[in-house]
Amino acid sequence: MMSDQPSGPNVDRASTSRRTFLRTGAVVTGAAALPVVAGTASAVPVGTSVFAHGVASGDPLPDGVILWTRVTPTPSARPGSGLGPATGVTWEVARDGSFAAIVASGAVTTSAGTDHTVKVDVTGLGANTRYAYRFRVTSGPAVGTVSPVGYTRTAPAPNADVSRVRFGVVSCSNWEAGYFGAYRHLRAHRDLTAIVHLGDYFYEYESGGYTGKSGVVRPVSPTNETITLRDYRMRHAQYKTDPDLAELHRTLPWICTWDDHESANDSWKGGAENHDASEGPWAARKAASEKAYYEWMPVRPAAGRTGRHLYRRLGFGRLLELSMLDLRTYRDQQVSPTSRGVDDPARSITGTAQMNWLTDSLTSSTTRWRIVGNPVMISPVLVPPLDERNAAALTEVLGLPRQGVPYNADQWDGYTADRSRLLEAIRRNDVDNVVFITGDIHSSWACDIPVDPARYPAAGTVATELVVPSVTSSNVDDILEVPEHTVGNAVPAAIMTANRHVRWNDFDAHGYAVLTVTPSAAQMDWYFVNEKTDPRTGRYHARSFRVAAGSQRVQAVSQPTD
Structure with missing residues (x-):
């Protein structure tokens, strides 16, 4: 369907989407996409007919x-x-x-x-x-x-000396693109405290609207795009019948936030890329999606002066606090990644109230670790990173962002003033052990978050970021319709050459991660599934990165914590 196209010189909705970002990665490989072929399958309902949704x-x-x-x-x-x-x-x-x-x-x-x-x-x-x-x-x-x-x-008491907390971490689960084998394999890990879902729990598209090379593995219900309250309720309900998802819900508590697809692609406070006037007012669609989400998800919204909100904080003894963000409801509209609007201090990805809450949370926390559940990447990914002082004349003349052109302005890269406010508050208050765990981008990353990306590592680091892959949603190999880890292998080298603070990334594989936090370190172990279209797929350990307490740096390690 056609999207509402906003006016103004700095607006380029299509350039901000994760699909465009992944296609940009595909362009790096010099490959072209092929046609999609559809198939069919369905999940088996769980529980009794009365409790069919578990x-x-x-x-x-x-x-x-x-x-x-x-x-x-x-x-x-x-x-x-x-x-x-x-x-x-x-x-x-x-x-x-x-x-x-x-x-x-x-x-x-x-x-x-x-x-x-x-x-x-x-x-x-x-x-x-x-x-x-x-x-x-x-x-x-x-x-x-x-x-x-x-x-x-339940969580440990606030004053408890906790030796270890383990989260299963997931993001971006598209029903039509494959089976949820990642959820099944997560159940096999020992001593998980909870499952953290970082957004895109489901997808709003019509059947066949977003699948990649796998085609329609199993059709969605309703087959139309979700727009009304009825639609959103039906889509939530279908996801709850997936046996692997249902069993993981049954056996462990979940801590969830939404990204954009729980409402519509590339959403912001006044609209979305995947919404136009023929679908009615955006406010009505957003309200319908929120009502269905709060009905169908085991979340506890926090109370605020203007009503309930999804951003919230949970504590796990003296070891860590987990701050879950909402980066869709309050953000300003995305702009073109080549425009100076990227740096506009009046634009926000969090909104003022959430930014104040987040900076207060991080700077006042007395726990050993501060983990941030972050729906979209905060690490800068630029082409290339520029030294602001030496490049100022060029960026001023060309009207470019001061630190370099971001790959994806739907991320924190499109809201650099907010990112600077947050990172400066962390640095100014000598806050250490801040780890952002992130979803959205359908790929895996381990990053240092630099003070100045153009002068990394000499200028130092502020925090770290660990990004999990999609459970099933399309990534580079799916878009190009080529075997996994073939042409897509060229993408990480290109990214890391330009952005040295990116220590590792993988653009092809699907799966999940396990984050283990102890007083001495936080370690993320990535596990990839062999074939997302196989309901009984196996999995393998892919990579592990460790953040030593006090270091603000990621370090590769050979063995997972299991």
Whole structure:
């Protein structure tokens, strides 16, 4: 479909998208894309027909956790239908799966007004404790039906000396582009504390709208692009029927934020690349996507002066704080990467309130580590990095960004004033051990975040960034329709030659990562799946990078922490 094209000399929506960025990487290899071929497959529903969408938990606190499920009280009460009677549901939390020792319980009523979802913020639990939970229908046609048993874990107490926290880290899971083998393999890792999803939990496109060389592996529902509340509810519901996704939700708490595809591609506070006037007001579409997200995801939005918001902070003893960002709801519109608008101090990716909250969080934290769940890359990726002082005459005459032209202005590279504010606050306050964990770009990266990219490493580093690949969403080899790690191997060398603070990247593979944090180091282990279109795909350890406490540098290591 056609997009709304804004006016103004600095606006170039198409140039900002991750698809354009990946195609830019493909151009580096000198290859061309080939046609897409479609195929079909479908997932097997989980649980009973009444609890067909499983159970989930999220946002663990030392004394509580969010519990979630969805009830289908009658066959007609399908997600998004607006049909079905109000239904009573009880919930129970116990020490183990036998439910011999129930420690918390309660009752709620759900209805079509919340798409028959159930979300409970349980409190009064013990810190750093594993619990079992379940739901039971207490009224209506499905009375007596019991959900699958889920398992969750609370966070350590704020003053606890924690020796290790382990997060599974994922991003960008496109239903049509393949199977979620990454979720299945994550379950095999020992002692995971939680799963961190950094955005693009689902994709809004119509069937066939964004698949790459795999074509349509399994069609989405609805087949049209998600625009209305009904559409978003149906798409959320379909994802929850994936058996690997459902099982990972059932066995571990998740900590999630959204990026753009939970609403529409390259979204900003006033619109999106993938939205035009024929689809109605952007505000209505955004509100529908948010309502469905809060209904269907086990998240606990924070309360603010202007209402609830998704950016929030969770603590894990004295070891770390995890700050989850929302980089879509408050950002200004993207501009062309070749324009001086990139450096405009009036433009923001976070919005003022979130930036103040984030800088206060990082500078006041007393934990050993400060981990930032960051939907889009913050490390500069420039062609090439320029010394601002020596290049000023050239950039002024040509109207170019002062530090060099970014590959992708949809990232923090398109909002350099905000990035400078944040990094300067970290540097000025002598804050160490800040690690950004990032999704969005469908590729894997390990980066030092430099004080000045043109004078790296002499000018020093402020923090580090570890970027996870997509679960299934298209990357360079998919776009070019070539075998993995063939022509795409030329991209990392080109990136790292121009940007020396980028210590490693991979543009082809799909998978996930495991972040292990101890008092002495934070280590990211990347695991890639063999074939995303195979529902039983294997996986392999790809790379590992370690950030030693106090170093603000990434260092390659040979072995994962498992």
